[in-house]
Amino acid sequence: GQNIDQPTEMTATEGAIVQINCTYQTSGFNGLFWYQQHAGEAPTFLSYNVLDGLEEKGRFSSFLSRSKGYSYLLLKELQMKDSASYLCAVEDSNYQLIWGAGTKLIIKP
Amino acid sequence: IAGITQAPTSQILAAGRRMTLRCTQDMRHNAMYWYRQDLGLGLRLIHYSNTAGTTGKGEVPDGYSVSRANTDDFPLTLASAVPSQTSVYFCASSPLAGGNNEQFFGPGTRLTVL
Numbered sequence: 001g002q003n004i005d006q007p008t009e010m011t012a013t014e015g016a017i018v019q020i021n022c023t024y025q026t027s028g029f030n031g032l033f034w035y036q037q038h039a040g041e042a043p044t045f046l047s048y049n050v051l052d053g054l055e056e057k058g059r060f061s062s063f064l065s066r067s068k069g070y071s072y073l074l075l076k077e078l079q080m081k082d083s084a085s086y087l088c089a090v091e092d093s094n095y096q097l098i099w100g101a102g103t104k105l106i107i108k109p
Numbered sequence: 110i111a112g113i114t115q116a117p118t119s120q121i122l123a124a125g126r127r128m129t130l131r132c133t134q135d136m137r138h139n140a141m142y143w144y145r146q147d148l149g150l151g152l153r154l155i156h157y158s159n160t161a162g163t164t165g166k167g168e169v170p171d172g173y174s175v176s177r178a179n180t181d182d183f184p185l186t187l188a189s190a191v192p193s194q195t196s197v198y199f200c201a202s203s204p205l206a207g208g209n210n211e212q213f214f215g216p217g218t219r220l221t222v223l
Contacts, residue, residue, distance in 0.1 A: 004151060030207060042199060042214035043152070050209065087151070095207030096167065099144075099151030 002026045004100035006088050011106045012078055020073045020086050020103045028093025034062050034073045035087040037102065043087055046073070075105075083107045111135065115200050115215035122190050122222050130185045130218050132200030138213070140206040141183040143167075143175060145196040146217075152199065158183055159206040190222045 003025045012018040024032070031050040035043040049055055049064035049071060061074040073086055085102040092098055113134040122128050134141065139160045144152040154167030158177040172194060174186045183202075187194055198218045203210040 031209065033211075042216055044214070045211040048209050048211070089152075091207065096154055096157065097152075097212070099153070101149055101151045 002092065002098050004088055004090060004098055006086075006100040006103045008101070009104045009106065011108060012075075014078055014080060014107055014109050016078050017074065017076050018078060018105065020075070020088075020105065022071045022073070022088035022100055024069050024071070024088070024090045024098075024100075026090045026092045026098055029066060030091040030093065030095060032062075032064055032071050033089045033091070033097065034060075034071075035089065036084050037087055038084045046086075078107050080107050080109070113200060113202055113213055113215040115198075115218050117218060118216070119219040120221070122187075122220065124191055124222055125189050128187045128190055128220070130187075130198055130200075130220070132183045132185070132215055133181050134183075134200075134202045134213070134215075135181065136202060136204075136213065137180060138202035138204050139180070140203045140210070141177065142201045142203075142212065143173070143183070143185045144199045144201065145169065145194075146199060147196050155185065155198075157206070190220075192222045194220065195222045196220060 005023045034046040037043040047062040087102045088100040089097040116131045142157045143155040156175040158164045200215040201212040203212045
């Protein structure tokens, strides 16, 4: 079967760093996406990884290890507006996205 | 319009009724998708279309149908709604299917079937 695992909820402090992990088992792999979803809103794209390693984009970075079926999203200098759910999605061999249930990130002042 | 729109924003529907959720994009994207999002579950793909005139079944297609008569529109129809179809429905589009093609999401339709 296909499976994407993420922690259900995480809490962090404003100004700190947080790492959100994602592990996956899918039929094929054509890339991994991270999306952000604020409560009551649509998901918006954050990052895409297809090769092993770290992709940095401002305060957000995403890491991929294909051999371990593992990715993480690193958020630095946390701001209150970063309170949201973070969705991990893997593109399978049919080029369809398989989504994790999301990690709700709560930022405390 | 700019981007991708959905209508209605929300709807309460009696079981057994037919309902069409509308989705329109003006980005000339080839690929379009319908997802449902339920609490505690990831987004699940209902149907997709890689290009105008073609459609395919996703993970949870039963009870739903779609059409793609042109590039811009991708309506989703529930032929006879059931309470288990209560969900938030998101339409999305991407320039092409697959690869490094970000999916752009509409604002969603919150559907309640009683």
